[in-house]
Amino acid sequence: MQRRVRALETVLAEKGYIVSEALDRIVEAYESRVGPHIGAKVVARAWTDPAFKKELLADASKAVRALGIERQIGDHLIAVENTANTHNMIVCTLCSCYPWDLLGLPPTWYKSTAYRSRAVKEPRAVLADFNVTLPDDRRIRVWDSTAETRFMVIPLRPDGTAGWSEEQLTKLVTRDSMVGTGLPRQPGEIV
Amino acid sequence: MDGVHDLGGMDGFGKVKPEPEDKPPFSESWEGRVLAMTRALGKAGAWNIDVGRHGIERLPPHVYLAATYYQKWFLRNEKLCLEAGLVTAEELAAGHANTPAKPLPGNVVTPSDIAGTLVRGSFGRPALGPAKFDVGDRVLAKNIHPKSHTRLPRFVRGHVGTIERIQGCHVYPDATVATGEEDPQWLYTVVFDGRDLWGPESDPTLEVSIEAFEPYLEAA
Numbered sequence: 001m002q003r004r005v006r007a008l009e010t011v012l013a014e015k016g017y018i019v020s021e022a023l024d025r026i027v028e029a030y031e032s033r034v035g036p037h038i039g040a041k042v043v044a045r046a047w048t049d050p051a052f053k054k055e056l057l058a059d060a061s062k063a064v065r066a067l068g069i070e071r072q073i074g075d076h077l078i079a080v081e082n083t084a085n086t087h088n089m090i091v092c093t094l095c096s097c098y099p100w101d102l103l104g105l106p107p108t109w110y111k112s113t114a115y116r117s118r119a120v121k122e123p124r125a126v127l128a129d130f131n132v133t134l135p136d137d138r139r140i141r142v143w144d145s146t147a148e149t150r151f152m153v154i155p156l157r158p159d160g161t162a163g164w165s166e167e168q169l170t171k172l173v174t175r176d177s178m179v180g181t182g183l184p185r186q187p188g189e190i191v
Numbered sequence: 192m193d194g195v196h197d198l199g200g201m202d203g204f205g206k207v208k209p210e211p212e213d214k215p216p217f218s219e220s221w222e223g224r225v226l227a228m229t230r231a232l233g234k235a236g237a238w239n240i241d242v243g244r245h246g247i248e249r250l251p252p253h254v255y256l257a258a259t260y261y262q263k264w265f266l267r268n269e270k271l272c273l274e275a276g277l278v279t280a281e282e283l284a285a286g287h288a289n290t291p292a293k294p295l296p297g298n299v300v301t302p303s304d305i306a307g308t309l310v311r312g313s314f315g316r317p318a319l320g321p322a323k324f325d326v327g328d329r330v331l332a333k334n335i336h337p338k339s340h341t342r343l344p345r346f347v348r349g350h351v352g353t354i355e356r357i358q359g360c361h362v363y364p365d366a367t368v369a370t371g372e373e374d375p376q377w378l379y380t381v382v383f384d385g386r387d388l389w390g391p392e393s394d395p396t397l398e399v400s401i402e403a404f405e406p407y408l409e410a411a
Contacts, residue, residue, distance in 0.1 A: 001262060005221040007286040008269055009228055011278045014288035017295065018231040021302040026227035029309055030216055074311030076358065093199030093344050095244055096260070101311060105216040105226075111260045114204040120346060120399045121200045121389055129207040139396050144199065146342045147378055147402035148314040149358055175212050 035104035038069055039152055040173035042102060044166045046079070047157045057081060060152070064102070073101045074150070081154045082180075086139045089126075089180030090151045091119035097145035099152045103175055110179065120144055130181045153180040160187045192245075193336055195252040199346040200389070222261040229264055230308035236297025238271050240312065241364040245340040246271045316375035318360045322405070323377065328354045329411040330381060332403065340368035343407040347399075350387050351411040355400060356380035363404055377405040 012018045042064055046053040055063040060077040077099060080088045092098065093116050098106040109115050118126050123140050127133070134140070143151045155177040161169060164187075171190045176182025198204075217223040233240065246267035250258070258266065272278045275293075282288050300308055324330060332347040342364050358378040366374035385397025 001265065002219070002221045004269070004283075005224050005228075005265055007283050008265070008272065008278070009224055010286055011282045011288050012228065012232070012272070015277070015292035016299065017235050017237065017277060017292065018228060019299060019301055022231060022300045022305055022308075023224060023227035025302050025305045026230055026300075026308050027217070027223035029305065030226065031223070034309065036212065072306070072310040075313045075315055076361075093346070094196055094342060095247065107210050107214065108260065109207050109209055112204070112207060113198055113201075113256065115207045117198040117201040117204050118207070122394065123397060124394060126207055130209050137396065139398065140394065141382075142397070142399045143380075144344065144399060144401045146344060147358070147364075147404070148311075148361060149378070149380075149402050150311075176209070181207075181209070 030105055034100065036102075036173075036175035036178065037170070038104075039099070039102035039175070039178045040170040041069065041166075042067065042079075042152070043154055043173045043178065044169035046154050047161075047169055048166050053081075053154070056154070076149045077101065078149055078151050079154055080141070080143065080151060082156045084156075086141055087134055087180065088151075088153045089119060089123055089140065089142045090145060090153060091116060091142060092145040093117070093120055094144075094146060097148075097150065098179075099150040101150070102152055103178060107175070109181075127181065130176065132181065132183060152178050154178075155180075155184045158184050158186050192248060192338055192340065193345065194248045195255050196248045197345050199344045217261075221265075225261045225265045225268065227308075229268060231300040232268065232272075234297050234300045234307055236295045237275060237277060239367055241340060241362075241367045243267065243271070244364075245368045248340065314362045316360045316362060316373065318377070319375060322357055322379075324354045324357075324379060324405070324408065324410070326354050326357065330354060330379075330403075330408040331411040332381070332401075333407055333409055335407070337365060337369075339365065341365050341407075343403065344401060346388060347381075347383060347401055347403075350383055352381040352383040352387075352400075354379050355382045358402065361404070363406070365404070365406070379403050379405070379408070381408065 013020050056079045060079040064073045096111040172184040177184045334349040360375040361378045363374045363376040381403045382400040385393040
């Protein structure tokens with residue numbers, strides 16, 4: 001595969017369609033700058049600032065842009081909130097649509113046939129694969145990303161975090177909790 | 192198309208394998224090249240996102256299922272570059288160009304200007320007419336089986352759901368692939384009860400939504 005990739009890249013570059021050094025920069029950006037730390041900031045702010053949370057739920061692209069995060073945020077971002085009644089999960093059954101702007105590139109499991117096939121039919125069994133068990137009466141809402149709208153989950157703020165700063169709270173927010181396959185870390189799990 | 196990519200509700204793919212949150216995004220260096228090449232070709236105007244998705248859907252089913260994620264991306268890139276005449280099979284075999292380049296409508300991404308490759312495109316468009324449905328309306332996902340690209344997954348076809356959100360007018364993927372036109376359409380979040388989709392044995396707490404373009408729906 002490596003040889004074929006190199007051949008295609010070389011031919012495309014020789015013909016002027018792409019510039020290899022630009023590809024280096026793009027790879028570097030996705031390896032180092034874009035990742036779930038951006039989404040974690042957004043969640044921690046939503047946990048501490050009710051006005052921001054309201055704006056986030058109304059228009060997430062606009063609210064996140066207003067936070068002044070160094071990265072450009074695309075249109076049609078939608079934040080959905082977990083509550084005591086409802087747990088949200090995000091999937092793309094048709095391909096691998098994922099909120100790159102906030103979470104970086106998706107993990108392999110998100111793109112797997114197992115996740116894409118099962119999330120819309122047996123989400124509790126999928127959650128069990130992540131060692132997550134929800135109360136039997138918790139409503140489960142699965143969002144299939146079949147268009148250019150992109151979804152992120154605002155998980156429930158863990159108990160025992162009253163008075164925590166936004167920065168402390170970001171440490172509790174995991175990538176999986178923002179996709180809905182995980183729950184945030186508990187206060188005792190971080191130093 | 193009723194392809195193997197349309198996975199929602201299929202059985203037999205086994206358990207989901209969680210992975211550490213800090214796992215690097217690329218397992219091998221060529222994967223990063225494929226991702227970056229794809230972004231740069233998109234900016235150059237080689238093909239749009241829907242044609243790109245359809246390129247992966249058109250891979251033979253056994254290839255689709257056996258290939259890793261970035262292998263699929265690479266096979267798609269190679270196929271679409273050949274189909275568009277951007278490269279020739281001889282050039283790929285030789286690993287060097289020997290025919291002139293074709294003009295592309297977009298911009299070549301340079302090392303000093305990669306910002307555009309890191310941000311998503313914008314797909315909202317001005318409305319050409321009023322939305323046909325309102326929040327709360329019951330709608331039937333049509334039982335249609337287009338041979339070309341569509342974003343209406345099989346698992347909802349023929350089922351009735353409820354309009355929950357109106358997302359504005361968006362580029363219509365079915366049209367951009369079939370005709371090259373954007374043909375903007377109203378987009379809705381439509382939510383279905385799990386038992387309507389999967390039968391009486393389904394998890395009674397489950398609701399599933401899709402993002403549905405207006406032509407996929409009719410009043411129920």
